[in-house]
Amino acid sequence: MPKRIYNVPEVHCEHCVAAINRELGAIDGVRDIEVDLKAKTVTVEVPEKVSDERIAEGLYEAGFDVVAR
Numbered sequence: 001m002p003k004r005i006y007n008v009p010e011v012h013c014e015h016c017v018a019a020i021n022r023e024l025g026a027i028d029g030v031r032d033i034e035v036d037l038k039a040k041t042v043t044v045e046v047p048e049k050v051s052d053e054r055i056a057e058g059l060y061e062a063g064f065d066v067v068a069r
Helices: 014-025 052-061
Strands: 003-007 032-036 041-045
Antiparallel strands (some): 003 041
């Protein structure tokens, strides 16, 4: 399954990680979520049927915006 990387500059603590894991984990098909606090990125293993827009919606629901690379 492909991995996608999203830039999330507002992520900075374990509370952020928990919120992201909760929201993205609720999306059908998401298998693995890695939040890198130092790099300010979220890496998601997800099938192609799940759009980038759907992941961005989940991040928005967690309180974060995705920034283009």
